[in-house]
Amino acid sequence: MISFWEKDTFTHYNLIVIGSGIVGLTTAIEYKEKHPNNRVLIVEKGTLPSGASTKNAGFACFGSLTEICDDLESMPKEEVISIVEKRFKGLKNLRNKLGDNALDFQQLGGYELITEEQTHYVNRMEEINEMLYPIFNDNVFSDRSEDIDTFGFNKEKVQKLLFNKYEGQIHTGKMMSALLKIVRQLDIEIITGTEIEEFYDLGDRVVCSSYNNRKKIDFYADKCCICVNAFTQQLLPQLEVIPGRGQVLITHPISNLPFKGTFHMDRGYYYFRNYGDRILIGGGRHLDYKGETTTELKTTKPIIENLISILNETILPDIPYKVDMKWAGIMAFGDKKMPIIKLLSDRIAIGVRMGGMGVAIGSQVGNELAQIISALEYQD
Structure with a gap:
């Protein structure tokens, strides 16, 4: 039950954004900057963003050499180039x-550890550099094996090291x-702990319904943007957007840690970096695709043990350490790596399926989504 005052004040907007991750916040910000007099509401089901925006590894990256080669096996060359460019533009936007x-951004460079079984990828470095040259006006990848x-x-374990x-x-x-500071400065409203379970385009407006404590609350808007990424199937089960859990751990500080930067292994399925004198490592989703296709936020013993094994055997073979924390975030994947950015109806747009690269591509998706929804202003 809500009062007249609540209904009159808190339920009618020009734009409702569902989801407060990178995409949702960026969409709301870009839209509000274009339309400063319009009321914008962000609705988030968690206390904090529920997917991966606050649970990722903090990589400002766009794809390692082996990952790009792997993508070329299943995607047209033009599509691979396009998605790398979107990621690169997204990082610049951010x-x-x-x-x-x-951001506490540090351009320390990125590396990729190449095993003996993967040395054939190194033979494609010149080809990939040439393919990406129009984006960077430079060769991206080089051999830095002397740093092993x-x-x-x-x-x-490590035969080659690329940079x-x-x-x-x-x-x-x-x-x-x-991002939240900008949201507040722009007078964008945000409600957390509220899950939108239904939405409809009524023709003249959109209704988004929440059932908190079995009590239905309807929010109305001229337009709506859905930015829930990993949780897309809960609202739109017909879309090809599959959740994928990413498990992560971080060590206590390690004295005289010998490296800094971001590091990739095995087509991007493993990744680690320094945070100060700590090591953060994550990945291993490919060890149990079925089990990791979930929205359950928890770590599992087999994958955490696998990450620890890589630390012990490959990354820190002679250095003692202790694990400080472990956690999980939920990403979104599909049969294609290109994000879904489109209109679902005359008043509803969607921006989802970041493909595990939300930090890089999220702000670009938000920009494009804001442009799409702004083009519908004639309906206000």
Whole structure:
């Protein structure tokens, strides 16, 4: 039950954005900046964003060499180039919008550890550099195998080490805090702990319904943007958007940690980085695709043990450490890596399926989604 005052004040908007991750916040910000007099509401089902925006590894990356090669096996070359460009533009958008200090952005470079079984990928480095040259006006990948010893990696496990100077790392929490600061400055309203379970285009407006404590509350808007990524199937089961859990752990500080930067392994399925003198490592979803196709936020013993094994055997073979924390985030994948950005009706648009690259591509998706929904202003 709601009062007249609540109904009159808190249930009617020009735009409702469902989801408060990177895409949702960016969409609301870009729209509000174009239409400062319009009322905008963001609705988030969790206390904090529920997917991966505050639970990822903080990689400012766009794809490792082996991942791009792997994508070329199942995607047209033009599509692979397009998605790398979207990721690169998204990172530029994020940095321009928030500033490097607010992001704690550090361009320490990115590396990829190549095993003996993967050395054939190195033979394609010149081809991939040529393919990506129009985006960067530079060769992206180079051989830095001389750093294997410097970084202390197990040389029996790591045969080659590739380098990408354009990659960096961010502080995920600071990024989201900076986006929320802009949201508040623009007088965008946000409601957390409220899940939208139904939405309809009524022709002259959109209704979004929540059933908190079995009590229905309807929110109305001229337009609506759905930015729920990993949780898309709960609202739109017909879309090809599959959740994928990413498990992560971070160590206590390690004295004299011998490397800094972001690191990839095995087509992007494993990733690790330094955070100060700590190591953050995540991945292993491919070890149990079925089990990790879930929206359940928890870690599992087999995958955490696998990450620890990689730390022990490959990354830190001679350095003692202790695990400080472990957690999980939920990403979204599909039969294609290109995000879904489109109108569902005359008043409802969607931006989902970040393909595990939400930090990079999320702000670009938000920009494009805001442009789509702004083009419907004639309906106001």
